[in-house]
Amino acid sequence: MGVKILLDKAHIEGIRTYEVYRREGGYRSVEKALKTMSPEAIVEEVKKSGLRGRGGAGFPTGLKWSFLAKPDGVPRHLVCNADESEPGTFKDRYLMEFIPHLLIEGLVVASFALGSNATYIYIRGEYAWVAEILEQAIEEARANGFLGKNILGSGFDCEIYVHRGAGAYICGEETALIESLEGKRGNPRIKPPFPAIQGVWMRPTVVNNVETLAAVVPIINLGGEEYAKIGVGKSTGTKLISACGNINKPGVYEIDMTISVEEFIYSDEYCGGIANGKRLKACIPGGSSVPILPANLLLKTAKGETRYMNYESLSDGGFATGSMMGSGGFIVLDEDQCVVKNTYTFARFYRHESCGQCSPCREGTGWMEKLLLRLENGQGKISDIDLLWDIQRKIEGNTICPLGDAAAWPVAAAIRHFRDEFEWHVTHAAEAVKSNYGLAHYADPIHVPVG
Amino acid sequence: MSEQTLFKVTIDNITIEVPAGTTILNAARKIGGDVTPPAMCYYSKLQGSGGKCRTCLVEVSKGSEKDPRPMPKLVASCRTNVMDGMEVKNITSDKVLDARASIVEFLLINHPLDCPICDQAGECHLQDLSYEHGKEGTRYEFQRRTFQKHDLGPYIQLHMTRCILCYRCVYVADQLTEKREHGILDRGDHAEIATQIQKSLEHDFIGNVIDVCPVGALTDKTFRFKNRVWFLKPMDAHRDCPTCSGKVTLWNRGDEVFRVTARKDEWGEVESLEDGSTAWICNTCRFEKKKTSDWVIEGPRAISRHSVISQGHYQGKIGMHKPRETFTAVHGGRDPKLLMDIHSVSEVNRPSIDLSLIEGPAHSTDFNLKKD
Numbered sequence: 001m002g003v004k005i006l007l008d009k010a011h012i013e014g015i016r017t018y019e020v021y022r023r024e025g026g027y028r029s030v031e032k033a034l035k036t037m038s039p040e041a042i043v044e045e046v047k048k049s050g051l052r053g054r055g056g057a058g059f060p061t062g063l064k065w066s067f068l069a070k071p072d073g074v075p076r077h078l079v080c081n082a083d084e085s086e087p088g089t090f091k092d093r094y095l096m097e098f099i100p101h102l103l104i105e106g107l108v109v110a111s112f113a114l115g116s117n118a119t120y121i122y123i124r125g126e127y128a129w130v131a132e133i134l135e136q137a138i139e140e141a142r143a144n145g146f147l148g149k150n151i152l153g154s155g156f157d158c159e160i161y162v163h164r165g166a167g168a169y170i171c172g173e174e175t176a177l178i179e180s181l182e183g184k185r186g187n188p189r190i191k192p193p194f195p196a197i198q199g200v201w202m203r204p205t206v207v208n209n210v211e212t213l214a215a216v217v218p219i220i221n222l223g224g225e226e227y228a229k230i231g232v233g234k235s236t237g238t239k240l241i242s243a244c245g246n247i248n249k250p251g252v253y254e255i256d257m258t259i260s261v262e263e264f265i266y267s268d269e270y271c272g273g274i275a276n277g278k279r280l281k282a283c284i285p286g287g288s289s290v291p292i293l294p295a296n297l298l299l300k301t302a303k304g305e306t307r308y309m310n311y312e313s314l315s316d317g318g319f320a321t322g323s324m325m326g327s328g329g330f331i332v333l334d335e336d337q338c339v340v341k342n343t344y345t346f347a348r349f350y351r352h353e354s355c356g357q358c359s360p361c362r363e364g365t366g367w368m369e370k371l372l373l374r375l376e377n378g379q380g381k382i383s384d385i386d387l388l389w390d391i392q393r394k395i396e397g398n399t400i401c402p403l404g405d406a407a408a409w410p411v412a413a414a415i416r417h418f419r420d421e422f423e424w425h426v427t428h429a430a431e432a433v434k435s436n437y438g439l440a441h442y443a444d445p446i447h448v449p450v451g
Numbered sequence: 452m453s454e455q456t457l458f459k460v461t462i463d464n465i466t467i468e469v470p471a472g473t474t475i476l477n478a479a480r481k482i483g484g485d486v487t488p489p490a491m492c493y494y495s496k497l498q499g500s501g502g503k504c505r506t507c508l509v510e511v512s513k514g515s516e517k518d519p520r521p522m523p524k525l526v527a528s529c530r531t532n533v534m535d536g537m538e539v540k541n542i543t544s545d546k547v548l549d550a551r552a553s554i555v556e557f558l559l560i561n562h563p564l565d566c567p568i569c570d571q572a573g574e575c576h577l578q579d580l581s582y583e584h585g586k587e588g589t590r591y592e593f594q595r596r597t598f599q600k601h602d603l604g605p606y607i608q609l610h611m612t613r614c615i616l617c618y619r620c621v622y623v624a625d626q627l628t629e630k631r632e633h634g635i636l637d638r639g640d641h642a643e644i645a646t647q648i649q650k651s652l653e654h655d656f657i658g659n660v661i662d663v664c665p666v667g668a669l670t671d672k673t674f675r676f677k678n679r680v681w682f683l684k685p686m687d688a689h690r691d692c693p694t695c696s697g698k699v700t701l702w703n704r705g706d707e708v709f710r711v712t713a714r715k716d717e718w719g720e721v722e723s724l725e726d727g728s729t730a731w732i733c734n735t736c737r738f739e740k741k742k743t744s745d746w747v748i749e750g751p752r753a754i755s756r757h758s759v760i761s762q763g764h765y766q767g768k769i770g771m772h773k774p775r776e777t778f779t780a781v782h783g784g785r786d787p788k789l790l791m792d793i794h795s796v797s798e799v800n801r802p803s804i805d806l807s808l809i810e811g812p813a814h815s816t817d818f819n820l821k822k823d
Binding site: 168170185190351352353354355356357358359360362363364365366367370387394397398399400 | 501502503504505506508524525527530549550553554556557558560561590591593596615616618634635637638639640641642
């Protein structure tokens with residue numbers, strides 16, 4: 001049984017209400033932080049904890065907080081990114097739905113640390129009912145003196161506002177989120193200036209993921225050093241993984257980053273193995289935008305070491321033979337799944353969600369989608385595969401925001417590891433529309449130039 | 452006024468000193484010539500523009516004197532400020548040329564390539580860009596996207612299929628008019644310039660969207676299909692206009708004024724006036740004053756030597772900008788060798804036809820080679 005510090009109380013009856021949450025030891029961190037700690041000390045504690053952003057990029061949170069500009073007389077803001085739209089990721093929804101006060105508690109502490117008197121939760125439009133849960137939790141917190149003016153007599157004022165998005169994936173990118181929060185079209189801004197200098201209304205802003213902010217609570221309760229002891233290496237603390245796909249027990253699991261991928265998929269405590277006794281074909285370990293890995297590279301790294309569920313181990317081997325922790329959307333594909341179709345589905349998503357601001361992403365995502373649809377329908381050509389490779393290479397790194405990269409990586413990885421399956425869709429076109437390739441003989445990844 | 456700090460920046464082996472806060476693109480424009488990255492969306496006179504088209508990507512091989520690390524990705528030169536001691540590679544970097552070629556490809560996959568019937572042909576930035584950085588063929592085998600037509604009123608014609616979504620016209624409406632009626636609807640590859648509910652664009656300065664449009668997406672309805680720009684004589688002229696500066700370029704053929712535009716500099720942008728403001732022109736000047744008698748003619752307009760408009764060869768009378776030759780400097784002092792003068796073998800562009808000598812409108816027969 002792994003360590004649980006976020007979801008340990010998530011299933012207590014009535015934990016959604018303030019009374020039960022408080023009875024179970026909630027809002028202790030607010031008391032500790034506001035009464036005994038200075039804002040700098042909290043930032044220091046978060047730095048010590050080694051907490052990394054849980055939204056996908058894995059940037060050290062304490063470091064991000066310390067970059068926040070503090071000019072005199074200019075308000076600062078904390079924004080909670082609850083625009084969780086990555087296909088395969090649903091951990092934040094789970095957290096907000098079952099234990100909303102944990103997020104509110106984390107937000108109050110983080111707001112105090114960063115000096116934000118007006119804190120925003122930007123939640124995606126599809127989570128309509130979750131926004132109501134949060135608003136209710138905020139009401140309760142305010143009624144009990146954990147929000148509003150002069151919280152716990154510390155002289156610190158804080159209000160939390162829930163802002164509903166309209167359901168655009170791009171608004172999960174922090175600068176697009178800021179634009180959308182300001183009431184504009186959700187187009188990512190060109191960086192620099194970074195939000196830490198000029199964010200919401202040109203004021204210094206920190207944008208953090210829901211899980212990151214919730215993790216501030218155990219960090220304050222346990223202390224940064226104690227928190228850092230959970231996990232391994234630079235992957236400290238616990239991570240919520242939303243597992244889905246062809247597994248026996250899909251759902252949200254809290255892991256302490258010391259277990260192996262194999263254990264995560266096959267143990268009964270977590271995913272419970274592949275559904276219907278099928279064999280594992282491939283897995284996308286961190287949400288749709290991270291590279292897909294075939295079974296052999298998923299369970300063992302290219303060097304033959306066991307792969308673990310943490311930031312370093314999942315990205316071992318770079319993009320050639322590794323993947324990324326990403327946002328923790330663990331998508332498992334069994335032998336009956338078609339990688340081409342899967343890649344097409346993702347490409348369609350990115351084409352639909354591209355904001356259309358910069359040309360490589362706007363035009364490239366649409367082009368990739370059309371090529372993949374053609375391949376999937378058995379009308380493709382061998383040259384289409386090389387063309388796809390070329391297009392993704394030209395999108396990656398040339399766009400304003402990471403959506404271009406996110407659209408390019410799945411296509412690149414699918415071709416890198418499953419080129420034979422793509423080719424089979426061309427050479428066995430009639431068969432490809434009726435059945436699928438099955439478990440490939442991908443013991444060795446096919447060599448393709450990395451670029 | 453405090454002294455301006457000058458930063459030393461090297462672009463393609465050419466070093467220049469520019470004030471702090473200058474972007475790489477503007478520093479390169481000061482050098483001029485081939486080392487200037489192309490820009491489809493950046494417009495120096497429009498605040499906040501740039502960064503979107505990605506054609507101006509450059510490689511920063513040395514960040515600055517203090518922090519000499521190269522930047523990991525190609526950066527948009529229009530939105531990246533120079534640092535002291537920065538070294539930038541534009542046309543000397545294979546990565547940049549490769550990226551630029553791919554951007555051109557991306558921009559063209561959904562562009563209709565209807566240049567033969569497009570009024571922008573001859574002064575289209577996308578044409579110039581594809582000519583310089585594009586490939587000869589396309590790898591795109593699908594239907595190009597199309598849009599429903601939007602009517603923008605009696606003066607401005609919108610061809611959405613040609614649009615490259617540079618957002619320049621949106622910035623013009625934002626910054627020159629009190630109320631913006633048009634903007635970007637939808638997203639991704641179906642994003643389009645439109646008014647939310649069909650509405651004509653009416654404001655004294657809205658006509659400037661035509662001048663800032665890098666392609667033929669926004670064209671002048673009063674000039675539509677009337678003539679090709681390279682058959683027209685650009686003449687600087689002015690009038691006493693109560694709303695704008697009244698300083699314009701007239702595009703004549705014979706005595707007839709075919710269209711009126713703002714005066715554009717060598718980067719295709721509307722010129723600055725002496726007082727530093729931009730010479731945007733009002734709708735009255737642009738659309739209503741189409742008689743020579745409305746204007747005081749100042750003289751011929753200087754056109755870049757590389758522009759097809761200069762093919763009229765207005766010798767002596769119409770000045771042509773000669774861009775700075777940077778080839779030798781970029782190649783570290785090595786001189787290019789002329790292998791062949793194309794004019795000695797080609798029948799095309801034979802520099803013996805002098806439009807300025809032709810009385811009245813020119814006809815196709817005037818362009819046939821005269822043997823006298």
